[in-house]
Amino acid sequence: MIDYRRLYAALQHIPALRGWLATLPDQIAAGLSPHRWGDLPDWRAALEALPAVTPSSVELASAVSAGSAGDLSAEQRASLESALRALHPWRKGPWQLFDLHIDTEWRSDWKWDRIAPHLEPLENRLVLDVGCGNGYHCWRLLGAGARQVIGIDPSAKYVAQFYAMKKYLGEDRRADLLPLGIEALPPNLRAFDTTLSMGVLYHRRSPMDHLRELRETLRPGGQLILETLVIDGELGDCLVPEGRYAKMRNVWFLPSCATLESWLRKCGFANPRTVDLDTTSLEEQRRTDWMRYESLADFLDPQDQTKTAEGHPAPKRAVLVANAL
Template sequence: MTASALFHTCYQDLLNGPLSHWLNTLPQQMDSWYRDDLHGEFKKWQRLLGKLPQVPPGNIDLRESVTVGDASSTDPYTQKQIEGLLRQFMPWRKGPYFIHGVHIDTEWRSDWKWERLKSHIEPLKGKQVLDVGCGSGYHLWRMYGEEAAGVYGIDPTQLFFIQFMAVKHFLGEAPVHFLPLGIEQMQPLKAFDTVFSMGVLYHRKDPMEFLNQLKSQLVKGGQLVLETLIVDGDEQTVLMAGERYAQMRNVWFLPSTSALIVWLKRLGFSDCKVVDESVTSTAEQRTTSWMESHSLQDFLDPDDHTKTIEGYPAPKRAVIIATKN
């Protein structure tokens, strides 16, 4: 398979829609990625994808979950085959998914995050949507379930791309696409009605540059949906973590919501609103049989769950929406 074949339907959707100018750079980037960046595991994963059985999708629910078929839509042997192959793509971090009776019980209950934000954002029906740092693509399917016209996710992690392709195998053709890119590789398209970024900002050494990169993907008047780790405080409060935060090495800046709104306004956003603040619980992020390594419970102070193991405030997340001027 070539990159052109792998991304053919994506290119066709771009060609026929308002994002056609993305084709000025994207095919060359995907050719380079496919030629130069793939490691041995990816080729093995591709072979495993090819072994996934062809099963009619049956009933599909993307409004309340990401579900295709149920336990009665295939025979027990095929169901075991599906589960066995999907387990080859562990760890599964974002979900959950329900595939012909197989429950992929992911580390994160990403459906809870979606429920917290979906009533606050502008309707996605008929819109072009980008999710920056989309993980395995769980929220891409929920966006499509809200009748978005075109849904695009970017994330450089190869395993997440494979997990997305495995789910898409069962859901079938849809204008929902995953591109293995980082935001820094994106040309400023200025073409998306809504840009999501959930769980990425605190991983960036330069949060202002990152917010500007998100802004450069939006049409004028488009909406940014930003979800990130925060700390309590005023407009001046920003925590810069040490070597680790909740055992994560790549955490940089955790602002208060007030500080974050100052940042967004300085960068040219308006109508900035905090629509949710939630302390992350060990029920929302936890070890499962589909993600067997350490999770949030192991990253908190065992004697005081209001603190991380390093002594910082325990993970608290906010959702902020803002409009590009």
């Protein structure tokens, strides 16, 4: 079910990425090792249990969906839902398979609607999505015309979720998710036309290193889409939470937009600008039947939802765009 042979064949025809083939298969094998992920056999079993059904239609432009209710029997639908629920929690989406709606924790389609107007035309572009989770935006990028989309995320469960979807969205489509972090990419690739980093920067101990890594993925002039947590403030302002932030341990730097634009210039990007600023709502991130753990409502001060449980400013997310020098 998780098969990278088509990707390997495609990379043979991309000169800037061809050399990566010398190490990539071993990196993928390490990323999907059962010694690292004890539940991996269960996730593979869930993929194998997915019913073999060919959807009557696939939609990637306005949503991510495949098929209709009439495409599968009641028994097949029950098998489909059972297999997908074995991959809980589902954080990014939503997804529609036949008449099964996967209502994910995040309304990632809302985030897509915020970034899509600012994407340079994707036709014939090679796109990288860093820290892509289960790859929802990879499919939206493909639906918007990208030639090839590569997502990277070190979580093997997200990889399993992605390939569960790929079974029905099209195994021959040029979108893949690799079980890797950005540090696994060859240095100074300068290969991608567009790189996305959404919801990653604040998890990095060194934001400057992450921005430099992102620049190294892009060809000169290539576009960066950066989405991250920010605070209100002026140039130079940055929150460094001493303990947790919204109950997350691994939140390091929350800059103001002006500060982040300055960091981008310092790290080799031209014309950085903030194109969207949005306070995360309880409608956009919430607990659902497909993600039954704590979510945003549990991370905020119950008496004052403008603050996190620790008293910091509540999550506010900015989208910035820039071009690599």
